[in-house]
Amino acid sequence: MLTLKIAFRNIFRNTRRSVTTLSTIAVGAAAVLVFGAYITYIEYGVQTGAVQRTGHFQVFRNGYFTFGTAAPASWGIDNYGSVLRLIQEDPVLKSISAVVTPVQSLSGIVGNFDNNTSKTFFGTGFVPSARDRMKQWNEYGTGSQGLKRSGLKDSDLSRGITGAGLVRILGLCDRLHLDNCPIPPPAAESAVTAAAAVSPVDLGELAKRDASPISLRSDSDPTVDLLAATAGGAPNVVTLQIARVELQPLKELDDNYIGMNIGLAQNLVYGRGEHKASGIVVQLRRTEDMKTARARLLSLFKEHGLDLELRDFTELNPQYNQIIGLFGSIFSFISAIIAIVVLFTVTNAMGMSVIERTGEIGTSRAMGVRRQGIRKQFLIEGSLLGVIGATVGVAMAYVVAYAVNHSTLTWTPPGQAAPVPLRLYMTGAYSLLTLTWTGLLVVSALAALIPANRAARMTVVDALRHV
Amino acid sequence: MEKNGNGLVVRLSNVVKTYQTGSVEVPAIKGISFEIPRQRFSMIVGPSGSGKTTLLNLIGCIDKPTSGSVAVGQQDTGALSDNEISDFRAQRVGFIFQNFSLIPVLSAWENVEYPLMLLGVAPQIRRDRTTRMLEAVGLAGQHRQRPNELSGGQKQRVAIARALVKGPDFVLADEPTANLDSQTGAAIIDLMRRMQEEYATTFIFSTHDPHLMSHADQTFTIRDGQLVDHATGVRSC
Numbered sequence: 207m208l209t210l211k212i213a214f215r216n217i218f219r220n221t222r223r224s225v226t227t228l229s230t231i232a233v234g235a236a237a238v239l240v241f242g243a244y245i246t247y248i249e250y251g252v253q254t255g256a257v258q259r260t261g262h263f264q265v266f267r268n269g270y271f272t273f274g275t276a277a278p279a280s281w282g283i284d285n286y287g288s289v290l291r292l293i294q295e296d297p298v299l300k301s302i303s304a305v306v307t308p309v310q311s312l313s314g315i316v317g318n319f320d321n322n323t324s325k326t327f328f329g330t331g332f333v334p335s336a337r338d339r340m341k342q343w344n345e346y347g348t349g350s351q352g353l354k355r356s357g358l359k360d361s362d363l364s365r366g367i368t369g370a371g372l373v374r375i376l377g378l379c380d381r382l383h384l385d386n387c388p389i390p391p392p393a394a395e396s397a398v399t400a401a402a403a404v405s406p407v408d409l410g411e412l413a414k415r416d417a418s419p420i421s422l423r424s425d426s427d428p429t430v431d432l433l434a435a436t437a438g439g440a441p442n443v444v445t446l447q448i449a450r451v452e453l454q455p456l457k458e459l460d461d462n463y464i465g466m467n468i469g470l471a472q473n474l475v476y477g478r479g480e481h482k483a484s485g486i487v488v489q490l491r492r493t494e495d496m497k498t499a500r501a502r503l504l505s506l507f508k509e510h511g512l513d514l515e516l517r518d519f520t521e522l523n524p525q526y527n528q529i530i531g532l533f534g535s536i537f538s539f540i541s542a543i544i545a546i547v548v549l550f551t552v553t554n555a556m557g558m559s560v561i562e563r564t565g566e567i568g569t570s571r572a573m574g575v576r577r578q579g580i581r582k583q584f585l586i587e588g589s590l591l592g593v594i595g596a597t598v599g600v601a602m603a604y605v606v607a608y609a610v611n612h613s614t615l616t617w618t619p620p621g622q623a624a625p626v627p628l629r630l631y632m633t634g635a636y637s638l639l640t641l642t643w644t645g646l647l648v649v650s651a652l653a654a655l656i657p658a659n660r661a662a663r664m665t666v667v668d669a670l671r672h673v
Numbered sequence: 674m675e676k677n678g679n680g681l682v683v684r685l686s687n688v689v690k691t692y693q694t695g696s697v698e699v700p701a702i703k704g705i706s707f708e709i710p711r712q713r714f715s716m717i718v719g720p721s722g723s724g725k726t727t728l729l730n731l732i733g734c735i736d737k738p739t740s741g742s743v744a745v746g747q748q749d750t751g752a753l754s755d756n757e758i759s760d761f762r763a764q765r766v767g768f769i770f771q772n773f774s775l776i777p778v779l780s781a782w783e784n785v786e787y788p789l790m791l792l793g794v795a796p797q798i799r800r801d802r803t804t805r806m807l808e809a810v811g812l813a814g815q816h817r818q819r820p821n822e823l824s825g826g827q828k829q830r831v832a833i834a835r836a837l838v839k840g841p842d843f844v845l846a847d848e849p850t851a852n853l854d855s856q857t858g859a860a861i862i863d864l865m866r867r868m869q870e871e872y873a874t875t876f877i878f879s880t881h882d883p884h885l886m887s888h889a890d891q892t893f894t895i896r897d898g899q900l901v902d903h904a905t906g907v908r909s910c
Contacts, residue, residue: 208783208787208790211779211783212776212778212779215778215779216778219777219778565772565774566774566776566777568774569768569770569774569775569776570776571735571759572733572735572762572768573762573763573768573787573788573791573835574759574760574761574762574763574764574766574788574791574792575759575763575791576755576756576759576760577755577756577759579759665736666730666735666736667730667735667736670735670770670774
């Protein structure tokens with residue numbers, strides 16, 4: 207107790223030096239915590255975006271994820287309705303899942319024949335109401351990210367959404383009245399026209415030849431024609447009414463993406479054959495239930511002899527781990543630099559303190575304090591510096607987080623198209639708080655070790671003689 | 674404690690202390706032997722640089738002789754480990770320094786209590802003894818003040834109380850009046866004498882203050898690291 211009292215009072219003996227040291231520790235702690243809170247927010251934000259897009263898991267026919275994406279029609283899940291029901295009605299999964307819905311991936315050629323333009327596309331067919339429910343997933347309160355409400359109806363197979371780049375390339379900007387959507391220059395336009403002129407048969411005609419036209423055209427929204435090969439290899443064409451244009455986060459995606467009702471996608475891919483689904487999305491209420499869900503799903507597949515595989519959102523969104531890894535490395539680097547700065551600052555402060563108190567050390571030793579008592583004294587002082595500095599730093603971090611969270615700052619997360627409010631996630635980041643606080647305490651104690659050992663090694667006579 | 678009891682508190686046998694300065698060996702004490710009896714005012718006197726403080730350090734077990742032995746009571750201090758010698762000092766030796774050497778961040782009361790805390794004395798006993806000792810040195814009213822709020826004389830009173838509070842075998846006082854004016858110095862000498870009698874303690878001084886020397890029960894005169902004279906019954910007041 208007395209050692210603690212002496213340590214505490216000695217910290218404030220040289221106020222200027224102590225304030226400088228404590229400020230370094232506090233600013234270091236605040237910097238680590240604020241950056242850590244920022245990374246936590248990014249992690250939650252990116253996870254939210256990924257889970258909204260792809261769910262926590264997707265169930266595929268075994269081998270699809272590795273080999274089947276180029277030919278989704280050949281890798282559809284047979285009798286997917288029963289698999290869907292199996293998952294939806296399982297008591298364990300029912301209690302922890304938010305959305306279980308089928309999706310159909312596809313690719314092909316999209317054409318705007320009013321403008322004589324066409325290009326390749328890749329797309330997804332989904333259940334619009336399920337997709338909108340997936341959009342509601344917001345476990346961490348990071349706000350609206352990822353998918354927008356599609357505006358599509360489950361019963362309306364004719365309407366879909368496209369990337370902004372796709373409609374630009376197809377020359378639909380003026381018809382869709384889009385901002386920042388330029389019209390192709392004359393040279394490019396003539397090249398497109400020339401290319402169209404040599405085309406013997408356009409997709410429009412193919413569409414007219416299709417025996418069972420699916421879509422109903424509206425007079426107001428522009429339409430495009432989609433051509434794809436069915437599972438049997440025959441060409442198939444459907445017409446899609448562009449109900450909405452969504453800017454995609456990546457240019458490649460933006461220039462190629464089409465989203466549509468799963469019924470339309472299945473009509474295009476499977477024609478009159480059995481309609482399958484390329485995947486079943488499972489979105490959980492809470493990410494922490496992933497382990498339980500994975501175990502249960504795999505158990506169900508085994509139990510029912512289903513040749514299916516399971517992929518989680520980190521596999522479906524490879525950028526997720528890359529982003530978390532990148533920020534994790536930056537965080538480690540910054541933390542290491544701050545730890546080194548704190549280490550040297552505390553060592554310097556404690557070293558000065560030992561020199562100034564040499565006589566006092568001699569007196570204590572003469573009075574019977576053992577060497578380890580002296581060492582302990584300075585170690586406690588260094589640790590106290592760490593405790594006070596880190597505690598002040600935590601308070602500072604909360605103030606900064608409060609200010610930022612109540613500001614109007616926004617940013618665009620990686621993998622997202624639209625800016626979102628900038629937040630610092632201090633609340634709930636208890637492991638980060640504990641690690642930072644304890645880390646600075648340990649660094650401060652370690653920093654005091656060298657001066658403390660020097661003090662403990664002093665001979666009593668030399669210390670007493672010191673002026 | 675037995676007053677004016679018989680026996681020796683310290684015995685030095687052919688003590689040699691040599692300091693190494695670079696490659697040069699500087700002899701500070703050259704084979705001194707003497708005995709200090711209990712419950713006396715013993716003084717080691719001599720000119721500056723004669724080896725008084727070195728001898729006091731050896732008696733106080735804060736330095737080790739190059740050869741020879743220092744025995745306190747029946748204990749040869751040369752046989753003790755570093756921790757044992759620290760514990761030995763904590764229990765049996767009190768120090769009064771020329772520059773007071775109080776712990777600056779502790780109050781007068783805490784400075785006096787400090788040695789008892791090192792010994793693990795129970796809180797209630799600690800409080801009683803500290804209070805009594807501060808009253809004995811006339812500082813009951815200043816117990817909350819820190820050293821920088823006390824005068825030189827008051828600081829030395831605190832140092833005396835701190836040295837005596839644990840009831841040591843002997844108190845070593847290195848030039849205790851050197852940093853005090855003559856009037857304060859005289860008062861401090863009177864206080865130490867009174868405390869020595871009241872607590873039946875042995876005081877061992879190093880000094881060249883004639884006024885302090887006039888209070889000696891016995892003196893050991895040192896010159897160039899050698900004992901040149903030993904006189905008893907010097908006390909003149």
